[in-house]
Amino acid sequence: MEGGEAGGGGLLQQILSLRLVPRVGNGTTTYSSALATFPEMWYGVFLWALVSSLSFHVPAALLALFTLRRHKYGRFMSVSLLLMGIVGPITAGILTSAAIAGVYRAAGKKMIPFEALILGVGQTFCVVVVSFLRILATL
Numbered sequence: 001m002e003g004g005e006a007g008g009g010g011l012l013q014q015i016l017s018l019r020l021v022p023r024v025g026n027g028t029t030t031y032s033s034a035l036a037t038f039p040e041m042w043y044g045v046f047l048w049a050l051v052s053s054l055s056f057h058v059p060a061a062l063l064a065l066f067t068l069r070r071h072k073y074g075r076f077m078s079v080s081l082l083l084m085g086i087v088g089p090i091t092a093g094i095l096t097s098a099a100i101a102g103v104y105r106a107a108g109k110k111m112i113p114f115e116a117l118i119l120g121v122g123q124t125f126c127v128v129v130v131s132f133l134r135i136l137a138t139l
Contacts, residue, residue, distance in 0.1 A: 034110035041101035041111045049093040050086075056128055057085025088127065096123055103111025 035041045061081040068074030100119055104111050 007133055034112050035116060036110045037106045040100050041104050041116065042097050044111065044113060044116030045100050045120045045123075046089070046097040048099060048117050049088040049123045052121040052124040053085050053089045053093070053127070056124060057081055063086070080103075093123060110113075 035044050061078040064074060064081055065078035068077055097120070099109075
């Protein structure tokens with residue numbers, strides 16, 4: 001099974017090795033290691049931002065594909081929604097995650113994995129709120 005881990009399970013193994021998913025032991029949550037270096041913190045926040053963004057955009061793209069499947073050009077809206085769910089976190093998510101990790105590093109503070117989850121999902125939540133409120137259209 002070691003040969004298969006290097007191929008398809010490489011990304012999953014990286015995510016699990018960072019302990020971004022809290023482990024429960026004897027009724028209390030224990031963290032064996034905090035994210036201490038800049039790359040660990042940046043990667044943790046970025047991965048959660050990417051995963052949470054995809055969890056919002058993939059269902060929206062599938063809904064758009066289903067409802068606009070007979071439209072001549074409307075069916076391509078699902079592709080644009082899916083691209084927004086991928087390109088957004090890769091461009092802006094990288095920068096904001098690096099800024100968050102930089103602040104933590106400059107403060108000399110370690111980040112527990114749950115904080116990485118909250119900060120990554122929080123980035124996506126802010127994007128979704130701004131999108132639904134149409135704040136940018138009023139500028």
